[in-house]
Amino acid sequence: MARYTGPKTKVSRRYGVPLFGPSKALERKNYPPGIHGPRGSRRKQSDYAIALGEKQKLRYQYGLLERQFRRIFQRALRKRGVTGETLLQLLETRLDNVVYRLGFANTRSAARQFVSHGHVLVNGRGVNVASYNVKAGDEITIKDKPKSRQLVLRNLDLTQIV
Numbered sequence: 001m002a003r004y005t006g007p008k009t010k011v012s013r014r015y016g017v018p019l020f021g022p023s024k025a026l027e028r029k030n031y032p033p034g035i036h037g038p039r040g041s042r043r044k045q046s047d048y049a050i051a052l053g054e055k056q057k058l059r060y061q062y063g064l065l066e067r068q069f070r071r072i073f074q075r076a077l078r079k080r081g082v083t084g085e086t087l088l089q090l091l092e093t094r095l096d097n098v099v100y101r102l103g104f105a106n107t108r109s110a111a112r113q114f115v116s117h118g119h120v121l122v123n124g125r126g127v128n129v130a131s132y133n134v135k136a137g138d139e140i141t142i143k144d145k146p147k148s149r150q151l152v153l154r155n156l157d158l159t160q161i162v
Contacts, residue, residue, distance in 0.1 A: 003112070005061055011060055015053060019060045021107035043099035062091050063108050068131070095120065098140060105150050119148040 009025040010033045012018050013088065018026055045053070059069045076087040091097065096112040099120060105111035112130045116119065120127060121141045134140065142148050 002065055003109075004060065004065070007078065015057050015060075017057060020109065044099060058091075061108070062094070062097065063112060090133070093134050094130065095122065095132040095134055095140075097121060098134045103156055104142065105155050111154070114151065119143050119145075119151065 004068070006019040006134050007024065012020060012023055013029060013033045016026065016030075016032075051109045053126060055069075061068070062069075064072070072085075074086055076083050076090055079086045092101075096108060096115050099105055099114055100108045100111035104120075105114045115132075116128050118126055118128045119142060121143055122132065123139050124141075130138070142152050
């Protein structure tokens with residue numbers, strides 16, 4: 001499945017939030033990108049522009065393309081309960097996000113690569129699909145290979161330093 005491979009810092013600066021993990025870019029240049037970036041204030045945004053910006057931030061943060069995001073949103077609409085909370089639950093239970101939250105990788109894109117390279121086991125079985133939905137009670141472990149363990153230990157050390 002495809003994923004966003006464009007300029008990550010530019011997108012983070014556009015929204016003023018480090019979307020792709022920790023970044024010094026916003027400390028150095030705390031204004032939007034482009035030729036008109038550092039100038040004074042911008043025009044007031046419409047309600048639609050604000051809603052679209054929030055949706056795009058969520059999409060970039062979780063590393064999803066529009067079609068994937070729309071499909072997850074449709075699933076959230078079909079379920080009972082508050083749609084926004086359900087959407088966040090569906091996003092948070094993706095395997096790449098769970099690996100990121102456990103600290104096995106220090107960014108979501110690194111977690112996605114970690115999963116797709118086959119380093120993760122769910123209930124003792126190898127899963128290399130980043131969008132796999134983890135259920136409550138699933139046991140997530142790392143493959144018993146030296147390379148896999150070395151990657152996880154290095155990332156755990158990095159997350160403790162930061």
